[in-house]
Amino acid sequence: MVKIFFKPILREAVVIAILGAVLAFAANALSPKGLNIQRNYFPADISSAAPQTNATPTRATNTVPAEENVAARLKEKGLQPLNSAEARQRFDDPRYQQGLIIFIDVRNAQEYEEAHIPGAYHFDYYYPGNEIGQVVAACQPAEQIVVYCGGGKCDASENAALMLRDRAKIPGTKLFVYTGGTTEWKEKRFPMEAGGRNSGKSVDESHGR
Amino acid sequence: MANPLTNPMAADHSTSGFETTGAAGESSRKSSFWSDFFPLFARSILGAAFVYMGMQKVLAPSEFLSLVRQYNLTNNYLVLNSIAAALPWFEVFCGLLLFTGVAVRGASLVVLAMLLPFSIVVLKRALGMASSQGLAFCAVQFDCGCGGGEINICRKLMENSGLMLIGIWLLFAPAQKLALRYALFAP
Numbered sequence: 001m002v003k004i005f006f007k008p009i010l011r012e013a014v015v016i017a018i019l020g021a022v023l024a025f026a027a028n029a030l031s032p033k034g035l036n037i038q039r040n041y042f043p044a045d046i047s048s049a050a051p052q053t054n055a056t057p058t059r060a061t062n063t064v065p066a067e068e069n070v071a072a073r074l075k076e077k078g079l080q081p082l083n084s085a086e087a088r089q090r091f092d093d094p095r096y097q098q099g100l101i102i103f104i105d106v107r108n109a110q111e112y113e114e115a116h117i118p119g120a121y122h123f124d125y126y127y128p129g130n131e132i133g134q135v136v137a138a139c140q141p142a143e144q145i146v147v148y149c150g151g152g153k154c155d156a157s158e159n160a161a162l163m164l165r166d167r168a169k170i171p172g173t174k175l176f177v178y179t180g181g182t183t184e185w186k187e188k189r190f191p192m193e194a195g196g197r198n199s200g201k202s203v204d205e206s207h208g209r
Numbered sequence: 210m211a212n213p214l215t216n217p218m219a220a221d222h223s224t225s226g227f228e229t230t231g232a233a234g235e236s237s238r239k240s241s242f243w244s245d246f247f248p249l250f251a252r253s254i255l256g257a258a259f260v261y262m263g264m265q266k267v268l269a270p271s272e273f274l275s276l277v278r279q280y281n282l283t284n285n286y287l288v289l290n291s292i293a294a295a296l297p298w299f300e301v302f303c304g305l306l307l308f309t310g311v312a313v314r315g316a317s318l319v320v321l322a323m324l325l326p327f328s329i330v331v332l333k334r335a336l337g338m339a340s341s342q343g344l345a346f347c348a349v350q351f352d353c354g355c356g357g358g359e360i361n362i363c364r365k366l367m368e369n370s371g372l373m374l375i376g377i378w379l380l381f382a383p384a385q386k387l388a389l390r391y392a393l394f395a396p
Contacts, residue, residue: 009380012315012393013322016306020319024298025291028270035270035294040286042278108271126271155275 043162070179079161080176082146084188087178090146101144104135106160115203117185118193125156136168145174151181248385252307255375259304259320262356266297273297276354280330310388317379328369335362
């Protein structure tokens with residue numbers, strides 16, 4: 001009796017699972033936001049990177065010890081962490097205007113256009129597209145490259161820095177990761193720019209204030 | 210169409226027009242609601258929930274990828290990418306099946322087969338956080354990758370339990386009239 005009841009349901013479920021999986025992978029392949037299945041998005045060791053993000057369940061818990069952990073983890077991978085003061089120091093350095101120090105924003109295009117550190121290059125880590133060529137070209141003559149994302153739980157900056165070092169062969173000594181990212185930069189009320197790179201448009205103007 | 214001679218429930222519906230009056234009419238109306246509209250309502254809720262949650266992830270797959278990674282389910286990036294790439298679309302697909310009433314029981318079973326393990330991994334992670342941070346279980350909140358952003362986990366598990374109950378009910382509910390193709394392999 002149970003067999004008679006469940007057999008057609010199971011048969012349906014198997015058909016749905018197979019058809020659904022095929023359609024799902026096809027939709028992902030066709031979607032402009034689809035993921036590249038064969039790309040390792042987390043070149044850093046997954047098991048060592050993930051517990052950190054696990055330990056930050058709420059915004060309230062993103063406290064100093066967590067930042068220290070992030071800094072230690074970055075150093076372990078041969079990357080150089082920067083705090084807000086150090087990032088600001090580089091932003092104010094005259095070499096920033098000469099392109100010898102550059103900032104790279106690895107968040108998505110929408111976040112970048114809403115507000116980014118003035119003059120920062122955009123490089124969406126998950127969808128590098130055509131930006132990678134421009135960014136690598138800017139990295140070549142630069143003496144210092146500061147990579148940042150949203151801060152807090154975000155680790156795209158770390159992965160992007162590893163990608164630039166390991167795949168684009170940018171020397172690790174030039175690469176810095178601003179761990180606080182835009183969250184801390186905004187909290188410190190440091191300048192931010194809206195729209196495209198060097199648009200000169202302040203975030204307040206873009207909101208019509 | 211069901212044959213009233215072989216399906217007593219169909220015979221019941223055939224006399225359940227809204228013009229019917231008296232006690233017998235009331236009973237027929239109730240029967241029509243419970244056998245037609247309530248299942249439609251139930252699968253619409255379950256279907257809409259899956260379409261909504263799936264679409265949230267479809268629109269931001271890279272964020273979903275990062276969230277799935279936080280569960281430490283696998284170290285194999287191909288498996289991780291496959292989960293993050295296919296699962297959101299798969300949820301939308303199952304949600305649409307339920308919403309339109311195609312293979313309702315099979316789709317309910319598949320949805321249950323997703324909801325149960327999702328809830329278990331969310332529960333496990335929330336318990337881990339509660340004990341490591343000395344928080345009350347219902348004070349734990351994080352973005353579980355379920356499609357609604359950061360959320361209180363107690364609430365999320367309650368929602369999932371409700372959806373699972375609907376899914377179980379749909380497995381055993383009587384065949385529905387207002388479905389596009391209730392059974393996939395029906396003669």
